[in-house]
Every structure is written in structure tokens, then in C-alpha cells.
Amino acid sequence: MTTQATAMSPSPAEMLASVLRPNPVEADYPITKIEGEIPRELNGTLYRNGPCQKVLPKSGPGGLHLFDGDALVHAIRFDDGKAHHLSRYARTPSFERVDQEGRYCLGGLNLPAEGPIADPVPDLQPNTNIVMHGGRLLALVEVAAPFEMDPTTLASKGPWDYDGKMLGMSTTAHPKIDGRTGQMLIHGYQPVAPYVQLYVVEPDGSVSLAEALDAPWPSMMHDFAITENYVIFPLGSVHFDLEPYLAGRGFSEAVKARPDLNMKFGIRRREAGSPTQWIDVPSAGYMFHPGNAYEKDGRIFMDACKYEDAQGLLDDISTIRDASTQTTGGLAANPYLYEFDVDAGTCKETKLSDMAAEFPRLDDRLVGYENRFGYAATAEPSSGAESFFRRITKYDRVSGSSVHRDTAHGHWVGEPVFVPRNANAGEDDGFVLNLVHDAPNDRTAIDVLDARAIDATPLARLWLEERVSLGFHGNFAPQT
Numbered sequence: 001m002t003t004q005a006t007a008m009s010p011s012p013a014e015m016l017a018s019v020l021r022p023n024p025v026e027a028d029y030p031i032t033k034i035e036g037e038i039p040r041e042l043n044g045t046l047y048r049n050g051p052c053q054k055v056l057p058k059s060g061p062g063g064l065h066l067f068d069g070d071a072l073v074h075a076i077r078f079d080d081g082k083a084h085h086l087s088r089y090a091r092t093p094s095f096e097r098v099d100q101e102g103r104y105c106l107g108g109l110n111l112p113a114e115g116p117i118a119d120p121v122p123d124l125q126p127n128t129n130i131v132m133h134g135g136r137l138l139a140l141v142e143v144a145a146p147f148e149m150d151p152t153t154l155a156s157k158g159p160w161d162y163d164g165k166m167l168g169m170s171t172t173a174h175p176k177i178d179g180r181t182g183q184m185l186i187h188g189y190q191p192v193a194p195y196v197q198l199y200v201v202e203p204d205g206s207v208s209l210a211e212a213l214d215a216p217w218p219s220m221m222h223d224f225a226i227t228e229n230y231v232i233f234p235l236g237s238v239h240f241d242l243e244p245y246l247a248g249r250g251f252s253e254a255v256k257a258r259p260d261l262n263m264k265f266g267i268r269r270r271e272a273g274s275p276t277q278w279i280d281v282p283s284a285g286y287m288f289h290p291g292n293a294y295e296k297d298g299r300i301f302m303d304a305c306k307y308e309d310a311q312g313l314l315d316d317i318s319t320i321r322d323a324s325t326q327t328t329g330g331l332a333a334n335p336y337l338y339e340f341d342v343d344a345g346t347c348k349e350t351k352l353s354d355m356a357a358e359f360p361r362l363d364d365r366l367v368g369y370e371n372r373f374g375y376a377a378t379a380e381p382s383s384g385a386e387s388f389f390r391r392i393t394k395y396d397r398v399s400g401s402s403v404h405r406d407t408a409h410g411h412w413v414g415e416p417v418f419v420p421r422n423a424n425a426g427e428d429d430g431f432v433l434n435l436v437h438d439a440p441n442d443r444t445a446i447d448v449l450d451a452r453a454i455d456a457t458p459l460a461r462l463w464l465e466e467r468v469s470l471g472f473h474g475n476f477a478p479q480t
């Protein structure tokens, strides 16, 4: 049920800023404030990651870029109807250094260092995603190598360089784990040629492929997609320039929208040594997140959340933490469907809805293969923070229908993570886990939803002892 703001309510921008405000608390406690009942079939750990700057600039958190902040990793452990919350910072060299200095001495994407130090270390915080694969728990950000943490204690272990096979400057926060083979594919990008790298990590954690490839221009390539036989690289209408990046002149100087460049998709087979074919897209724009991709009837299909206004997007993510800033509406991505004919080298682009949608997820057992159901954080088509993700939507590719779960005024939702009831359960037979941020009351909950009735009262709502900053991505690791 949606309620209306009163005249005395904080503005949506103020509430959103409060939702993103860092709360540098490392937690370790059993969760006791539970509405409803945790399903006993739900056993395993929901890992979540997001920026949570511990040592703030003197001006406070409002000047921080959306991507700025130390990585505070959360583990919500479900066990036979009970739950426990553990969170720990990824203790990278730059985190330790700033923590010891006690001041904002390394700077960030928007802000210069305050009282810079003589021998700085790169400020690289793995604050975007957290993935369990091949026996490793990896905290990820697209400007650094993966950072390994202990899956049980969240103790920091250190960077992982793909067993010495790493080719570029970094890899992204968005690996794709093949739903059938268990292989993890991940890419990297950088502002110097060759602009893209591709890796395949086997289920046992060994690295079986590491290759560099070129692209028509250097870009911020946040995510990608896989199918049973192909990899798809989305090249957005955004240019990533080396010189300002190396000079440390800030994100807005290094990454610029280029509306004169239509998007392209790079498609290559997954086998070693395969060439990449760059296919033209009929329009410009940018996408952070494809949903899923799969092969059918000799074609490749891919859904994705596309921003039509790349400059508006870049502007908004730069100022989103400032409660007094009015966003431009660039935060609204829309669901699109792409259909590729690889032999003909063509791409058909279809906008599916005017509704804003982000953080698309599906049953991970179907990553790379045809899925029926998808989940996303969504909003009605309007501009600015007013529309920022107030609801979870479940999509049905077969019927074309969708079901929404609306939240109350001032509540924000994060990325929905689907967990099957058991290993053999049907595609939507299970649970959807998502964070709910209650901005007016400055508190955070984890909702456990019935995936077949996401608009119903949650099966369980778990109130955390402390407010958790909204964060970005997470994944569920079943109990083994």
C-alpha cells in the first residue's frame, strides 16, 4: 500500500540522501525483531555490499559520488527459521590507511584529498557486489581486482589476481555464473587499449581463460551478459578518457557522455581465441545492467535496463547524496529487449515499458538460458528521487504481465534476490529477499517474500539493529 507525503515530510531527495548516508557500524548479532516467520527451507547466507565511507570528508557525506565509500559487507545468515547479521569492512590498504590517519586523506571520485599524505595508496574500495564462487568470497568493484574475504567471518584476505593471469587494470563487479556449468565469466575494462578483458573461472576456482580484446572506444562497461555459447559486451554512449583518469581529475572529467555515439554490442563465442563482432544499436544511451540473455530459434535475446540520457545519468550519480540537489531524471532506466541475428550482424531494440526499472535479477539457475520470470526494483515514470525505487516488480515473459509490490512513502527497496525453495524447485518456487529502507524512521529491514505472491504481506520482515546504507548488489549462497 502506498501512502502520501504530508506537508511536513522530508522531501524525497532528503530521504534518499538519508538512505545513502553511511552508517559505519560493524554488526554481529542474532536478529530478534522479526515480523512473521522465516521459512525453515531458507538456509544459507545473503551477502550484500555497498559503499559506506567510514572517515567522512569535512563537508559530510553530501559531496560523495554515488560510487564513493569503503566497502561494508553484510552477511545475513538464515538457519532453520533463525537469522544472524554479521557485517565487516573490506580492509584494503587504502581503508586501513585512511582509518589510521583519521581524515579524508585519499580523496574520492568527486572530492580531492583533505590534507593529502606524502605516500598515498590507490583508493580502491570493493564496494559494489559480493559473490561466492570456486570456494572464494569475492568483494568486487570495477576499478580494482577482486578482494577476497572469509565467507564465515568476513575477515579480509586480500586481492585475488586470477592466479597471476590478470591482464588489465581491474575486473568488474558483475561476473556471470553459468546456470548449468557453474563457470564464472567476468570481464574487465580500462581506458587504455586493449580496452576489454575476458576471464573464465571454473567451478573449482581455477582460471581457464584470460584474453584481452579491443573495442571501438574505451567506455565504462559496468556489466555484461552471457548465453550458453556467447558473451555480450554492452558498449555505451560514454567515453572513458585515460589522461584525466591518470591525472586524478575526478570522475566527471574522465567519464563523459557521448550522445553522438550510438551504443554497440560486442558479441563473441565463449571459446578461447574467438573474434568479437561489434553490432550497431539503433540508438544512443547507457546500461548498467543487462537482465538475462539466451539463445532461441537461431537468435540471441537479451533484456536490459537502459538509460536513454547518459549525461543525465552521469550528472545524477555525481550529486545524488546531496539532499538539496534536484536530480535531472537521468536515474530512470527503462526495460528494453534486444534481439540479435549474429550471422546478419543486426540488432533489434524494443522498449518494453515507460516504467523505470533497475537491479534486474532472475533465478540464478537460469543465467544464460531462457527464463520466464524476472525481478527488479521499479518506479512509476516520473523524474527525480520521487520515483526512486519504491517497489519490487515480478515480470512474466510468457504472459507479458507483471506484479508490483509497492512500499510505503519514504521506503526504498534494493536489489531483489531470488532463492529457490530447494535445488529442484520450479523457476519461481521460492523466496525473494530484499532490503527495505524506512527513511522516516531511519531503520532497515530484510523482507522475505513469497516469489509467487510478492504483493502479499512478507513471509518475514527482519528489522536490523542499525540502519544499513542502501548499497548496491548481493547474492545468496546456499548452506552447504
Ligand SMILES: [Fe+2]
Residues within 6 Å of the ligand: 128, 173, 174, 222, 223, 288, 289, 472, 473
Ligand atoms: Fe551494478
